[in-house]
Amino acid sequence: RTLRIGLIPGDGIGKEVIPAGRRILEALPASLGLKFEFVNLSAGFETFEQTGTALPDKTVAILKLECDGALFGAVSSPTHPVKGYSSPIVALRKKLDLYANVRPVKTVLGAAKPIDMVIVRENTEDLYVKEERTYDTPEGKVAEAIKRISQRASSRIATIAGEIALRRQKIRAAGNPSIHKGPLVTITHKSNVLSQTDGLFRTTAREALADPRFSSVAVEEQIVDSMVYKLFRQPEAYDVIVAPNLYGDILSDGAAALVGSLGLVPSANVGEGLAIGEPCHGSAPDIMGQGIANPIATLRSAALMLEFLNEEEAAARIYAAVDANLSEGKLLSPDLGGTAKTEEVVADILGRL
Amino acid sequence: RTLRIGLIPGDGIGKEVIPAGRRILEALPASLGLKFEFVNLSAGFETFEQTGTALPDKTVAILKLECDGALFGAVSSPTHPVKGYSSPIVALRKKLDLYANVRPVKTVLGAAKPIDMVIVRENTEDLYVKEERTYDTPEGKVAEAIKRISQRASSRIATIAGEIALRRQKIRAAGNPSIHKGPLVTITHKSNVLSQTDGLFRTTAREALADPRFSSVAVEEQIVDSMVYKLFRQPEAYDVIVAPNLYGDILSDGAAALVGSLGLVPSANVGEGLAIGEPCHGSAPDIMGQGIANPIATLRSAALMLEFLNEEEAAARIYAAVDANLSEGKLLSPDLGGTAKTEEVVADILGRL
Numbered sequence: 001r002t003l004r005i006g007l008i009p010g011d012g013i014g015k016e017v018i019p020a021g022r023r024i025l026e027a028l029p030a031s032l033g034l035k036f037e038f039v040n041l042s043a044g045f046e047t048f049e050q051t052g053t054a055l056p057d058k059t060v061a062i063l064k065l066e067c068d069g070a071l072f073g074a075v076s077s078p079t080h081p082v083k084g085y086s087s088p089i090v091a092l093r094k095k096l097d098l099y100a101n102v103r104p105v106k107t108v109l110g111a112a113k114p115i116d117m118v119i120v121r122e123n124t125e126d127l128y129v130k131e132e133r134t135y136d137t138p139e140g141k142v143a144e145a146i147k148r149i150s151q152r153a154s155s156r157i158a159t160i161a162g163e164i165a166l167r168r169q170k171i172r173a174a175g176n177p178s179i180h181k182g183p184l185v186t187i188t189h190k191s192n193v194l195s196q197t198d199g200l201f202r203t204t205a206r207e208a209l210a211d212p213r214f215s216s217v218a219v220e221e222q223i224v225d226s227m228v229y230k231l232f233r234q235p236e237a238y239d240v241i242v243a244p245n246l247y248g249d250i251l252s253d254g255a256a257a258l259v260g261s262l263g264l265v266p267s268a269n270v271g272e273g274l275a276i277g278e279p280c281h282g283s284a285p286d287i288m289g290q291g292i293a294n295p296i297a298t299l300r301s302a303a304l305m306l307e308f309l310n311e312e313e314a315a316a317r318i319y320a321a322v323d324a325n326l327s328e329g330k331l332l333s334p335d336l337g338g339t340a341k342t343e344e345v346v347a348d349i350l351g352r353l
Numbered sequence: 354r355t356l357r358i359g360l361i362p363g364d365g366i367g368k369e370v371i372p373a374g375r376r377i378l379e380a381l382p383a384s385l386g387l388k389f390e391f392v393n394l395s396a397g398f399e400t401f402e403q404t405g406t407a408l409p410d411k412t413v414a415i416l417k418l419e420c421d422g423a424l425f426g427a428v429s430s431p432t433h434p435v436k437g438y439s440s441p442i443v444a445l446r447k448k449l450d451l452y453a454n455v456r457p458v459k460t461v462l463g464a465a466k467p468i469d470m471v472i473v474r475e476n477t478e479d480l481y482v483k484e485e486r487t488y489d490t491p492e493g494k495v496a497e498a499i500k501r502i503s504q505r506a507s508s509r510i511a512t513i514a515g516e517i518a519l520r521r522q523k524i525r526a527a528g529n530p531s532i533h534k535g536p537l538v539t540i541t542h543k544s545n546v547l548s549q550t551d552g553l554f555r556t557t558a559r560e561a562l563a564d565p566r567f568s569s570v571a572v573e574e575q576i577v578d579s580m581v582y583k584l585f586r587q588p589e590a591y592d593v594i595v596a597p598n599l600y601g602d603i604l605s606d607g608a609a610a611l612v613g614s615l616g617l618v619p620s621a622n623v624g625e626g627l628a629i630g631e632p633c634h635g636s637a638p639d640i641m642g643q644g645i646a647n648p649i650a651t652l653r654s655a656a657l658m659l660e661f662l663n664e665e666e667a668a669a670r671i672y673a674a675v676d677a678n679l680s681e682g683k684l685l686s687p688d689l690g691g692t693a694k695t696e697e698v699v700a701d702i703l704g705r706l
């Protein structure tokens with residue numbers, strides 16, 4: 001099987017980590033029967049400065065028409081408002097209907113405080129519809145934004161959360177070590193204040209997860225503020241957390257803090273027939289150009305992309321190689337307290353494939 | 354000076370901790386020259402079940418017309434949507450224009466990981482305006498909520514954040530130990546996605562803090578997801594964090610997790626001529642009636658209320674008594690790993706006043 005993969009480095013350290021993602025795919029053992037074709041695509045703030053648009057139509061079209069998967073690096077947000085600029089990753093998620101943002105957060109075997117959770121973030125609506133307006137009043141400017149929650153999007157995100165919970169259970173049942181007993185989905189919302197929007201998310205998610213095929217999945221709820229509290233007090237209790245877009249954004253950064261570095265946490269933007277891997281970290285202008293960015297979030301994002309392209313064995317190889325590097329703990333990038341360069345970490349992990 | 358204080362226990366453990374708040378005010382040394390008059394007021398889910406409204410007009414009127422301050426316990430959110438019910442604390446904040454929700458999060462002296470920050474949360478707008486609507490589409494229900502950010506509210510919350518930063522600096526300058534060198538305000542927002550609403554919050558807060566009287570205050574920004582990450586990775590770096598309503602809600606629960614228990618964290622809802630102390634914890638139905646609720650969040654909320662009524666010396670007495678109890682660590686409630694009852698903790702702290 002040949003997979004066509006778009007590469008969108010974006011800005012900053014995106015350019016340093018996306019090549020690592022390409023290399024690990026190329027280094028997968030031939031016995032897996034996978035071939036890759038790569039196509040370089042542009043997006044980001046630099047692209048905006050050069051072309052006037054942060055997300056060229058060509059990038060969207062090629063992803064849509066030609067690619068099975070893609071790797072997206074990171075984009076710089078301008079430090080001051082720039083007219084006409086808006087985040088290309090948010091636009092990409094919507095334009096390609098990549099409705100699920102899946103963010104596994106996991107410690108390696110033997111960690112003092114083991115954590116193994118996935119945050120499943122709705123990826124197309126909520127405040128990310130970016131419908132805003134500003135008006136003047138006698139007391140000054142007022143701005144409003146729409147938070148939109150639909151039954152359709154809430155239902156499909158809860159459904160994929162349930163499916164992920166079942167898939168994780170299958171991996172556990174296959175003898176893989178885990179801190180969890182059974183599959184659990186935690187629905188996060190703020191329906192005590194937002195009774196209609198978050199209320200719709202909550203009841204729709206409940207309904208979707210009441211489907212008989214999820215009968216083995218336990219379902220519970222957490223109000224988002226309490227969820228953040230619990231995330232830090234007892235992270236080991238959570239398996240799959242499903243949340244509307246903005247809460248999912250916040251929760252996944254919070255969860256990343258628990259495992260020591262954003263540089264470890266992958267994500268996948270998943271739609272019908274397309275999955276885009278994306279490290280959770282940003283473009284990190286403070287360390288860019290030094291060759292010290294942690295490539296692990298990107299390597300794991302490549303694996304996660306493969307999972308959603310049904311190449312679970314290939315994904316497992318990458319995860320295992322990364323875990324072996326981390327467990328040994330000798331070649332770590334500076335964000336993990338080590339001194340290794342990006343290049344050294346990549347070489348070490350490729351060697352373990 | 355006689356202060357008239359409303360007591361609103363609300364639901365669940367609210368009824369167990371608010372009496373403790375009253376007792377500590379009554380136990381303040383006579384040398385401070387403070388007298389208290391208390392008035393019992395009702396609000397909450399039980400009140401809703403009995404009277405059809407969660408926030409009786411009488412409660413609002415007495416607070417507005419007669420009280421200098423108040424203590425609010427907690428309210429239960431129904432586990433299923435209940436027609437006509439909506440949170441009385443959210444309504445109270447808006448009706449009395451208690452525009453700032455101030456939440457100090459602080460470890461006691463000698464903590465392994467010292468933290469000393471205040472979260473200053475805008476308390477009247479954002480998604481808490483609760484303007485929602487639901488409509489049908491061919492693809493199912495869609496619900497929308499308005500997130501409203503005004504220049505006026507953003508300006509005054511940033512201003513009080515700056516004032517709090519200066520006040521904290523004064524206390525440090527008076528020789529009180531601190532982990533901070535100088536005053537710092539961190540503006541939290543998500544203007545990379547919400548350029549108009551959070552953009553307005555950001556630029557307005559910047560402008561307010563550019564006032565010459567804040568010239569000694571350092572000002573920086575964090576995107577909310579990154580703020581949650583940093584909160585957990587380097588909490589010691591933060592002094593005053595100012596945020597729109599919802600982010601402030603989430604951040605303060607997150608910060609509470611850092612100091613070990615929500616049962617420790619106070620808040621004050623502050624407006625012109627009125628301050629309502631409110632423990633950050635909820636009504637905790639799981640432990641209610643057992644007499645084991647941690648009273649410290651309420652005792653500290655009483656102190657915080659006094660601070661905003663310009664009774665800083667009285668406040669300092671309460672803080673010191675609470676800190677002495679915690680530092681000794683012998684009489685702790687179960688949320689802190691101890692076995693002491695609410696009553697025993699209160700008695701111990703009163704004895705240290």
Ligand SMILES: CC(C)[C@H](C(=O)O)[C@@H](O)C(=O)O
Pocket residue numbers: 087089090249280545546578
């Ligand atoms: C860069 C930003 C627009 C983006 C988001 O908010 O989704 C990022 O935080 C993420 O989580 O991928």
Ligand SMILES: CC(C)[C@H](C(=O)O)[C@@H](O)C(=O)O
Pocket residue numbers: 192193225440442443602633
């Ligand atoms: C109970 C709830 C409405 C409230 C809020 O969201 O403000 C609570 O979480 C708080 O922080 O005081």
